[in-house]
Amino acid sequence: MVLISTGGLLSARAGSLATVTPSARACFASEQPQVCSRALVQAEDLQRKASDLDRYPCQSLLLGLQAEVVMVQLGAGRGAKANETLVAVQRRCHGL
Numbered sequence: 422m423v424l425i426s427t428g429g430l431l432s433a434r435a436g437s438l439a440t441v442t443p444s445a446r447a448c449f450a451s452e453q454p455q456v457c458s459r460a461l462v463q464a465e466d467l468q469r470k471a472s473d474l475d476r477y478p479c480q481s482l483l484l485g486l487q488a489e490v491v492m493v494q495l496g497a498g499r500g501a502k503a504n505e506t507l508v509a510v511q512r513r514c515h516g517l
Contacts, residue, residue, distance in 0.1 A: 438517050441467050441486075442507065448490055449503050457494045461487060471517060479514040486510050 444460035468483035489503040 438467065438511065438514050442511060445486060445490060445507050446504075448493055449498065449507075452493055452496070452498060454494055457490050461490045461494075464490060467514070467517060471514065474517070476514070476517065479510070479517060482506070482510045482513050 441460065441463045444456070444463050448457040448460040464483055464487045468480050468487065471477070471480040471483055485506050489499060489506050492498055493503065
């Protein structure tokens with residue numbers, strides 16, 4: 422596990438869908454910037470992993486998940502649509 426600094430906070434970079442999913446859900450539910458920052462960093466790490474493995478449909482969905490997280494951080498979350506994106510990531514990125 423690699424620790425990185427995000428604006429003075431240390432975040433654990435996740436390498437699996439099992440870690441990104443609860444972080445994204447927590448972000449969508451709480452709308453707290455620090456919670457969403459963790460989810461964003463984890464999704465970024467996972468989408469790079471998907472790219473490295475040539476899993477481009479999964480990578481695209483993870484980029485969409487990152488956009489959902491950013492929208493929540495900006496106070497313009499998309500509610501049920503954000504959760505739909507997360508479900509699509511879970512289906513398409515299974516095993517990552």
